[in-house]
Amino acid sequence: MSGSALPVWLPLLFSGVVVSGGSGSGVGGVMQAVRVAANRLSARVNQVRFRVVNVGWVAVCFMMPSSYYHKGALWPSVTECGSTIHPVTALPSTILSSISEFLAYCLPEKAGLTIFPASRGLRRGRFCKMLAGEAVMAAKILGFSVPVGGLWAEAIDGLRGSVPGSCQVLVGKDACLAAIGRIDVLVDGLLDSADLERAIKLQALFVPFVGVDHLPVAALRSRQVQVYNCHGNAFPVAERALALALASLGRIVEYHNDLRNGQWHGFAAGHGRRDYWQSLQGKRCAVLGCGAVGQALAGLLKAFGCPVAGFRRQANAPPPAGFDLISDRLDDILVDAKLIFITLPLTPATRGLLGRRELALAPGACLVNVGRGDVVDETALYESLCDGSLLGAALDVWYVYPPAGSTMARPARLPIDALPNVVLSPHVGGHSAEAAAGNIRQTAQNLRAWLRGEAVVNRVDLEAGY
Incomplete structure (x- = not known):
């Protein structure tokens, strides 16, 4: 055997190439x-x-x-x-x-x-x-740090045909924590720094939802762990954003609370313009974030005849369906918008993206946030709501969350939650049976593709943070 490479040959069990040596290099x-x-x-x-x-x-x-x-x-x-x-x-x-x-x-x-x-x-x-x-490949260990039973049990059973027979599958948080040092592939949305340090063999992490800003991103990046998230809850989150917008413009919560106390509004109370609510129909909408949620939302807004402008960092690609305009210039998107929808993840580039100056570009607008609270400066939001620069806000994401083990906490450092022109929602945009099923289904699809060596959608860019 000498000289150059032999042609590829195909035995029954494997394919490869033999490269032979001689003299020379x-x-x-x-x-x-x-x-x-x-x-x-x-x-x-x-x-x-x-x-x-x-x-x-x-x-x-x-x-x-x-x-x-x-x-x-x-x-x-x-x-x-x-x-x-x-x-x-x-x-x-x-x-x-x-x-x-x-x-x-x-x-x-x-x-x-x-x-x-x-x-x-x-x-x-x-x-x-x-x-x-x-030559025998060492067995892999796949960990599913997820609730045992239900939809996850069905998804895991469906995946077993894609898992090599030598692989071991662990299900449940306790089982995964006990074997964290031996796990190669993990499905877990709440991996912390301490557990990651123990997960010395971890190659890939599958997050069964969108947000990754709570993960130890720097450590994952330095370890070269592949991270994948999913967007199976995009439509329910977009639906929640639309519902919050309608509730805010329509004064739904305000009138609901008043009527429970016997207070009427509108014709029955003999009131005129001061009791008007606003229709969404035809209003100019700015959607910050043109990912899966933003695209689903744009489609829903089209049913109301709304012109939709989208903000994203890469503006060269053609606008996705539902968008009339895409720009990487935030000011151009915000000017004269009557609704501002935020669907952005929290990254170093998006933290505090909207301050007092940016909010002033859309006087009288309603702001709806289903992305992350800190995309909007808290003080700027509070002051704009107080002085009428913003008509109102509908928030599903916040600045303060309950500590572990508690269900009680005021959602902001400033009393935003006490303002009458704010609709409150406790970060439940993706908390529905349909959203859960979508996330589980897409996570299983991603994992199956990874195990088969196929391209996997939704690879997280750990440098960009999303």
Whole structure:
């Protein structure tokens, strides 16, 4: 065996390539051969990718979960070499040891690694047989730190066909915490820094909802843990935003409370314009955040004949359905808007995005927030509601939350919740049976794709924070 790369060959159990050595390019060629083969040649069998390299006097087989195929950090980019990999010298044991160390460094400890001594008489069939008998991928542990039973039980049962038989599945928070140091893949929305530090083998974290601002993002980024969230609750959250807008414009809560005390309004009370409520029909709406929730909301607003302008950082792409205008200039979106909907996540770029100056661009507007409270400066919001710069606000997200184990807390440091022109909602936009089912279904879809080595939607950009 000498010269350049042999064609790809397909034994029954795996696919790979044999790269043979000869004389020439030395250790640099070995490294290039290993890297090129690792990057370019793979086949999926039972959710495992097999790659085979034969370099000089060493045949290397490395087997890895298909998910690693997407983790570019493990396999540095290499310039394409066409169909030929440059030959390398016959290697002494010291060089073989270096190759072994190189591969051990590149491959995570969860992947199996076997190095076979090669010879000129090594036949492909015998090589295949050796691989089938001796190279075995270490078992993975999948943890579902979720409620036991119900919809999750159905989703997990449905996933079992996508999980390699050697994998172990743990269900329930207690079971996952007990084995946190051995878990490779975790479904959990509340992972904290202490548990992450113990999760030394964690490769991927699936958050079964949208928000990730409460996670130890910096630690996840430094550990290169893949994080995925889901948007299965987008329509219910958009529906909640619409309901809050209608409640605020329609003075629903105000009139409800008055009538419970016997106080009438409108015609029956002989009142005129002072008891008017406002219709949503045809009002200019600014939607900050054009993701799944923003897009669902834009579609709902179109039923009321509302022109909809959307704010997002990347404005070059065509507007999604339901939007009449997309811009990355916040001022352009806010000017003359009668409703401001916030669906943005909380990131360093969005914290305090709306202050006194921004709110003044839409005098008399109603602000609806189903994103995160701190996207709007608390003092600016309170003052704008008090002096009439804003007509009103309907808030599902807040500035203060109950401490762990309690259900009691005022939702803001300033008395926003005491103002008569504010509709209150306790962060329940995604808290419905339909939203839960959507999130579970999408999380299961994401995990199934990951296990199969397919592209997964909703990969969280840990640098951007969403």
